Amino acid sequence: MKKTLGEIAEIIGGEVSGDKNTIITNVAGITEAKNGDITFISNSKYIQFIDSTKASAIIISEDQKSKVKIPAIVSKNPYLSYTKLLIIIAKEREKHPLGISKNSAISDLAVIGNNVSISDFSVISENTKIGNDTIIYPNCYIGRNVKIGNNCLIYSNVSVRENIVIGNNVIIHSGAVIGSDGFGYVPENNELKKIPQIGIVEISDNVEIGANVTIDRATTGKTFIGKGTKIDNLVQIAHNVQVGENSIIIAQSGISGSTKIGSGVTIAGQAGLAGHLIIGDGAVIAAQAGVIGNVPPKETVSGYPARPHKQAMRIYALIQKLPELFEEFKKFKSNK
């Protein structure tokens, strides 16, 4: 990229403050930025670096504009403006594997769309349909009777088991496993008899699935991930879980069987949800929370067992005061 600050402002929106002919060649975080870079401030923790940054320009909000001595783009939403710039640069640099590799193994009974890439040592099984413009990196396994939509991006070493349905514009990162058997057994004669898992997984449009995520197929029916939901690395989604639209599930969280997550829900890192629960739209589950009951819409819960966050915080604060309480009570008793 080589653009003036003025040109960038036109593309991403916002007003230039300072020299609009400043040449910008790259983007960088505020502490790593060098001459030629444009940076941004969104998290207030980083305002302390505003004077020492070596960036040539900065994307900043109206109310922090006065603090800046270098050329700037003043934006209503610096983070979004920065993202728009990143999208342009990413597009310039993007280079995925192209075409159908002679080293892939594609069933004669598979149906492959237009402009599809299937890379070395990837397997497409019988009766599977891959939509237009979808890119499959090396060493993936796509089972039989799978349906993958248009414009998907499937990175290396991904496994998609039989009968899975994946929408359009879905991104699946390396090592993810979609459609492994749900974990179900019934005791019989002191042994654990496996309950067959004959259901599927359905992933809706615009979903992103992180590296080494596992999403189990349903016992019967389907495990379902709604449109636009984003799942971070190493998350576990058990059989028959339903997730709504535009929810966020952060790394290493786990959701037990048959739990229903609403839309716009945030589940922070390493949280755990028991099975057969209902989590309302817009709810927030704090990091490492252990959720064992339903959560109403828009409620924030934390701790184990998870409770409304304000209540949990109040109790945490009191717990910190226990040494004092015990001390005072002791004195009180002896004074009596």
Next chain:
Amino acid sequence: MKKTLGEIAEIIGGEVSGDKNTIITNVAGITEAKNGDITFISNSKYIQFIDSTKASAIIISEDQKSKVKIPAIVSKNPYLSYTKLLIIIAKEREKHPLGISKNSAISDLAVIGNNVSISDFSVISENTKIGNDTIIYPNCYIGRNVKIGNNCLIYSNVSVRENIVIGNNVIIHSGAVIGSDGFGYVPENNELKKIPQIGIVEISDNVEIGANVTIDRATTGKTFIGKGTKIDNLVQIAHNVQVGENSIIIAQSGISGSTKIGSGVTIAGQAGLAGHLIIGDGAVIAAQAGVIGNVPPKETVSGYPARPHKQAMRIYALIQKLPELFEEFKKFKSNK
């Protein structure tokens, strides 16, 4: 499947209540069931749907029989009866990759049993022995000098390192890693010197290992998983861990080095166990528990640090009452 309710009752056991000629073509959960489906109730949370289900029939226990208005199979163990039906349907639909793919890489020094399937881009290394009827999905790596028994099912992208021993009827889900090095270092001159891990992993008959599970090889000797034990997705088993028979280890749990887990133990999701512990037969470790001491047989523990569950629950309840206690104590002091 197309069977009458009477035929199904004969196969899975139980008595028909209502029209035994009802035609059943599929199985489904109580809220998803459609005409032609048979469903079941085992978790009492789902009794509320008994009147609204669209299922054509239901498997139910004697004591709930009276609540049902549709044809039913009355069973002593509805869950087990349902499982038996699922097994029949799963068998009908089952279709694994067959035969030895010309795209696999099998050492001339490997010994392959009868009726074995080795799929595209899977590697079988020298001196490795694969038992009869075992199926290996695409993109697996089986190292040298490995022994895999009869009738195993190894899904795609699995790694089994050198010298590992796997019994009969073992299922390994996609992305699992068996025999990675144990995590051991000794400090020397301010650096961490790697302790070689020259032991093995031994997996007994009828074990099931979830997707993206990691089981480390022993430093010396073996990491051992006993007969019939079931391990869910993303579980970590460290070097020299010993697990007994028919234990259940739920998703994202982690067991540290040299800990011994008994038989019939349940370790719930995201639980963590320190190293060098002994967990007695039939013990239950609650979800997210942090276990730092031995657990006696049949004990249930929860919380961090994990304690007997009843005691932990009592203390959790009291913690919830802290605001009240602090308030009362404050009043008490001022009234004094």
Next chain:
Amino acid sequence: MKKTLGEIAEIIGGEVSGDKNTIITNVAGITEAKNGDITFISNSKYIQFIDSTKASAIIISEDQKSKVKIPAIVSKNPYLSYTKLLIIIAKEREKHPLGISKNSAISDLAVIGNNVSISDFSVISENTKIGNDTIIYPNCYIGRNVKIGNNCLIYSNVSVRENIVIGNNVIIHSGAVIGSDGFGYVPENNELKKIPQIGIVEISDNVEIGANVTIDRATTGKTFIGKGTKIDNLVQIAHNVQVGENSIIIAQSGISGSTKIGSGVTIAGQAGLAGHLIIGDGAVIAAQAGVIGNVPPKETVSGYPARPHKQAMRIYALIQKLPELFEEFKKFKSNK
């Protein structure tokens, strides 16, 4: 191996006590050792087995020498001496895949060093450089423009995305994913817009990365792992995290975006760190801790939210006394 105890003492250091002609053929843990094995004691939990061990010899410290009745090597650091012996045995037994497999897919534009092994079904993309003596196991994907140093060991089913930089003597275990996209979205019109992740991951010399670990690439700039740091299985390292030298990150821990970990830090199993934190050199994060603030150098923290360990332990102890406190307070009130 077949050596006398005297020969072993010369190699690993330490003085022989007892018959120096004792023949040693293998090493084993104290409870598993058989005739011909040498064992060791480092963890005091295992001293109870000192009389019943079937080992032919033992490596032991000066102060425990008197307890031993079998031939011994008395060492200042039994664990280190034992490790040196393991290194010798491991070297004898070591056997990695050799050479460039005809079943691999190597770009004409890749630069491959001397004595490199690239195994079946592994992919090396364009403009990627692999240093001398590096070994790549089967089914790995190495993206374009990657730089891997000398003498690295990359086990099966590993994914390394484009532009990643890996130093010398790095070990990456099976299923690890290096360079997946960081997890970043910005809300726009009720949807989550993906923030492109155009940065890299840089792994320094002598780092070891466990099985199924995920290390995300930076948004811009780099995610960085310092020299000699060791990462256990199933750990999540988010975008723009910086880790210092010789730190230890134990299984299933997760580090959120932009957090800086110092050198010589220990992060125990299943710990979680929030984003944008600073963890000082030599700090210790206890197992399952939830860290939401900076941690000073050499501080040990535990619990959720994590606090200095001594303080946390004091509070845990008081929590255990809550039943007593409530009881006493109740009596106190009624006596008043």
